[in-house]
Amino acid sequence: MYWLPRDQVRALVNRLAESYAVYGPRRDEVSGEVVFDRLEELERLDLQAAIPYNPPKHALLPQYEEILKYLYSKQSQKVTIEKISKVEPKALVGLRACDLNGILCLDRFFLGQEFVDEIYLEHRKKLFIISNTCVRPFPQCFCVCTDSGPAAGEGFDLDLTCAGQGYLVLVGSKKGQRLVEELGLREAGSEAQNLREKIVAESVSSFDNFALENKAWVSRATNRLTTGFIKPEVWEYIGNQCFECGACSFVCPTCSCFNVEDVNRVDGPTDRVRTWDSCSFEGYTKMAGDHNPRKPVEDRRNKRFFCKLSYSQSKKYLRPGCVGCGRCARVCPGDIGLPNVVTYIRREITGE
Amino acid sequence: MDNQLVPIVTVPEVATVVDIREEIADVRTFYFTFDRPEIERAFRIRSGQFIMCTVFGAGEFAVSLPFSPENDRKHISVRKVGKVTAALHELQPGDKIGIRGPFGNGFPFEEIKGKNVIYVAGGIGLIPLRSSIVHVLQHRPDFGRMILVYGARSSRDLMYKDSIREWQATRDFETHFTIDRPEPGWTGQVGFVNQLVAGLNLPAENTVAFVCGPPVMFNAVIKELKLKGIKEQDIYSTLERHMKCGIGKCQHCAIGRTLVCVDGPVYTYRQIKTLGEQI
Numbered sequence: 001m002y003w004l005p006r007d008q009v010r011a012l013v014n015r016l017a018e019s020y021a022v023y024g025p026r027r028d029e030v031s032g033e034v035v036f037d038r039l040e041e042l043e044r045l046d047l048q049a050a051i052p053y054n055p056p057k058h059a060l061l062p063q064y065e066e067i068l069k070y071l072y073s074k075q076s077q078k079v080t081i082e083k084i085s086k087v088e089p090k091a092l093v094g095l096r097a098c099d100l101n102g103i104l105c106l107d108r109f110f111l112g113q114e115f116v117d118e119i120y121l122e123h124r125k126k127l128f129i130i131s132n133t134c135v136r137p138f139p140q141c142f143c144v145c146t147d148s149g150p151a152a153g154e155g156f157d158l159d160l161t162c163a164g165q166g167y168l169v170l171v172g173s174k175k176g177q178r179l180v181e182e183l184g185l186r187e188a189g190s191e192a193q194n195l196r197e198k199i200v201a202e203s204v205s206s207f208d209n210f211a212l213e214n215k216a217w218v219s220r221a222t223n224r225l226t227t228g229f230i231k232p233e234v235w236e237y238i239g240n241q242c243f244e245c246g247a248c249s250f251v252c253p254t255c256s257c258f259n260v261e262d263v264n265r266v267d268g269p270t271d272r273v274r275t276w277d278s279c280s281f282e283g284y285t286k287m288a289g290d291h292n293p294r295k296p297v298e299d300r301r302n303k304r305f306f307c308k309l310s311y312s313q314s315k316k317y318l319r320p321g322c323v324g325c326g327r328c329a330r331v332c333p334g335d336i337g338l339p340n341v342v343t344y345i346r347r348e349i350t351g352e
Numbered sequence: 353m354d355n356q357l358v359p360i361v362t363v364p365e366v367a368t369v370v371d372i373r374e375e376i377a378d379v380r381t382f383y384f385t386f387d388r389p390e391i392e393r394a395f396r397i398r399s400g401q402f403i404m405c406t407v408f409g410a411g412e413f414a415v416s417l418p419f420s421p422e423n424d425r426k427h428i429s430v431r432k433v434g435k436v437t438a439a440l441h442e443l444q445p446g447d448k449i450g451i452r453g454p455f456g457n458g459f460p461f462e463e464i465k466g467k468n469v470i471y472v473a474g475g476i477g478l479i480p481l482r483s484s485i486v487h488v489l490q491h492r493p494d495f496g497r498m499i500l501v502y503g504a505r506s507s508r509d510l511m512y513k514d515s516i517r518e519w520q521a522t523r524d525f526e527t528h529f530t531i532d533r534p535e536p537g538w539t540g541q542v543g544f545v546n547q548l549v550a551g552l553n554l555p556a557e558n559t560v561a562f563v564c565g566p567p568v569m570f571n572a573v574i575k576e577l578k579l580k581g582i583k584e585q586d587i588y589s590t591l592e593r594h595m596k597c598g599i600g601k602c603q604h605c606a607i608g609r610t611l612v613c614v615d616g617p618v619y620t621y622r623q624i625k626t627l628g629e630q631i
Binding site: 072303 | 606
């Protein structure tokens with residue numbers, strides 16, 4: 001483990017900025033929200049800021065991404081198809097453990113199934129990741145219930161844990177090791193490992209009651225969701241609460257459903273774009289000719305929570321699909337974020 | 353051979369529409385060849401698979417493949433039903449389309465050798481079954497009885513009449529037809545496909561059934577087939593879903609814990625029952 005004094009964070013970021021576009025948490029001046037986005041001004045990086053409003057998935061799966069460009073001339077019967085690859089290397093600095101686990105879920109889903117998603121891979125292989133331990137949980141957090149925080153375990157190049165006037169630095173890759181050496185960071189000493197463990201343990205013990213109480217119930221909910229033993233009334237209630245706005249999907253670190261459309265440009269060619277989509281939208285499963293196998297909203301809600309917690313989906317992610325960031329609960333106007341859904345399932349089991 | 357199937361995943365391969373055939377109202381068959389000779393040579397499918405077809409300037413849609421993996425002209429048969437298929441119907445011979453795929457699991461072939469094969473189709477549900485029918489016919493001695501039970505709204509809505517005539521001309525191919533309402537000159541049955549199935553003397557032992565048609569027809573037919581004694585794991589169907597990628601990533605085609613594009617589109621009825629969703 002290494003030691004990064006606070007006043008050297010800037011040097012680290014500057015170094016990264018030489019080869020990467022730097023992404024990190026910063027406070028938005030207008031809304032006051034912490035956002036995770038590309039830092040045009042590096043000094044805006046705020047490692048002490050609360051968990052960002054949005055997850056970092058747009059760095060890998062942009063909300064709107066051109067994947068192909070083609071031009072078809074009917075006159076000459078000529079088609080030119082061009083694969084768009086303007087993917088730049090990115091450094092994600094100050095990722096919370098939940099968000100890093102979100103990326104690991106996406107990795108296993110996009111790269112580890114029957115097919116490799118070439119477009120995702122382009123983004124992924126050019127990533128440098130620095131995670132940041134949550135030395136205290138934020139009010140919305142329940143990563144202790146989903147085994148994804150408050151500290152990162154794997155997947156980072158470097159991992160930071162704030163300890164007094166600086167950061168304990170864990171190295172997770174050769175790339176990370178090189179950077180540490182280039183910056184000339186000193187070893188953190190023999191007590192560093194214990195210190196980090198102590199900081200993480202303190203963080204775990206200060207989670208809100210709601211998170212700690214939910215801990216066992218998340219796995220019970222997983223059981224129920226996997227076996228299908230949840231009464232239709234529960235889904236109907238959840239369906240009735242849903243506004244079908246899709247906000248939960250858009251702020252979820254592991255939601256990755258996308259739509260693909262061909263957009264004709266005025267100057268001639270057509271762009272094939274992929275955009276974020278959400279299973280809460282009615283048009284999500286609607287086929288040409290209007291047949292919609294999943295028309296009722298509760299059928300669609302049920303699918304989302306199946307994706308987040310069922311064992312079948314966990315097999316694709318090699319962990320639960322929910323990383324406990326609490327963003328869905330924060331944005332949902334219908335009050336059916338994941339922790340509440342777990343509560344409804346709990347009430348059904350206990351008859352509260 | 354199957355292991356060497358390398359699907360076209362990201363960038364569509366350009367193909368030329370070489371011939372267009374009017375099948376029934378709003379359904380046309382488009383014969384195509386790939387522009388690059390090496391793709392034309394290497395493109396292999398399993399019956400029951402599907403492709404993603406690009407109509408340049410309009411978009412991409414998933415479509416089942418009606419041709420046999422062996423010695424059959426490459427084509428798709430498409431009903432004009434939405435924006436992209438309407439644009440496809442505008443095409444003339446010589447125009448270009450884009451192809452990705454083939455994707456999906458496909459109908460069993462080796463596993464059903466030696467068995468009786470029943471095909472039950474409703475309307476354009478015959479399109480995805482055609483591939484398997486032709487393939488099995490090409491290996492006729494390896495199979496038991498072959499029976500096609502086919503129903504449509506009217507005699508004008510029966511697909512692939514020429515192909516059916518050819519199949520009937522081969523040895524040992526039983527056919528039974530029905531249309532919804534009586535018509536002058538119609539000598540087949542009148543009624544729904546499930547009623548036709550109910551009245552037939554079908555084998556049940558050592559028999560598999562392939563069913564494809566609209567959801568209402570599907571459920572009614574399954575009921576009759578089960579009454580005949582055909583096991584749920586021996587009834588196959590091919591499902592249709594809204595699809596965007598074909599490679600298991602966009603997740604639009606999720607049914608239960610499966611994705612139609614990679615785990616399907618061919619499912620046994622036993623699997624369909626456990627998915628817990630409408631088909």
